[in-house]
Amino acid sequence: MIKTLSLSVLIIVITILFSKTNIHSVEPEEFLQNPKQELKARNISKNVRCLVCQNQSIDESAAPLAKDLRILIRKKVKEGHTENEIYKFLTDRYGDFILLKPPLKRTTFMLWFLPFVFLAIGIFILSWHHKKSKKKLPHT
Numbered sequence: 510m511i512k513t514l515s516l517s518v519l520i521i522v523i524t525i526l527f528s529k530t531n532i533h534s535v536e537p538e539e540f541l542q543n544p545k546q547e548l549k550a551r552n553i554s555k556n557v558r559c560l561v562c563q564n565q566s567i568d569e570s571a572a573p574l575a576k577d578l579r580i581l582i583r584k585k586v587k588e589g590h591t592e593n594e595i596y597k598f599l600t601d602r603y604g605d606f607i608l609l610k611p612p613l614k615r616t617t618f619m620l621w622f623l624p625f626v627f628l629a630i631g632i633f634i635l636s637w638h639h640k641k642s643k644k645k646l647p648h649t
Contacts, residue, residue: 550586554579558609
């Protein structure tokens with residue numbers, strides 16, 4: 510019974526993870542007439558975090574703030590700004606948090622390497638616990 514339930518939960522989780530649809534919340538009135546500019550704006554929007562949703566890009570988010578940021582990016586693209594200039598404008602205004610893939614620098618060092626530290630600590634604890642539990646087993 511428990512194995513069947515565990516298998517069902519695993520199948521549901523895998524299905525959810527691999528069936529992520531490519532839903533975009535860009536509204537028709539936001540589209541730029543120039544296809545190259547629109548592509549550039551979409552590429553930038555895919556790398557910018559929605560400050561409301563936090564785990565979605567502004568390209569995927571339907572939040573009003575995400576819409577405002579998409580419009581701002583499209584305005585900057587129409588004005589001829591480069592991707593780097595737009596990213597710099599956004600990070601100057603909102604910080605590195607607005608980028609879904611923040612750059613590796615002194616202020617984001619912990620963000621990039623702390624997961625590996627926690628992984629190493631977890632492996633150490635598991636191996637220590639495994640060795641400790643082996644010692645407690647009676648020899649037959």
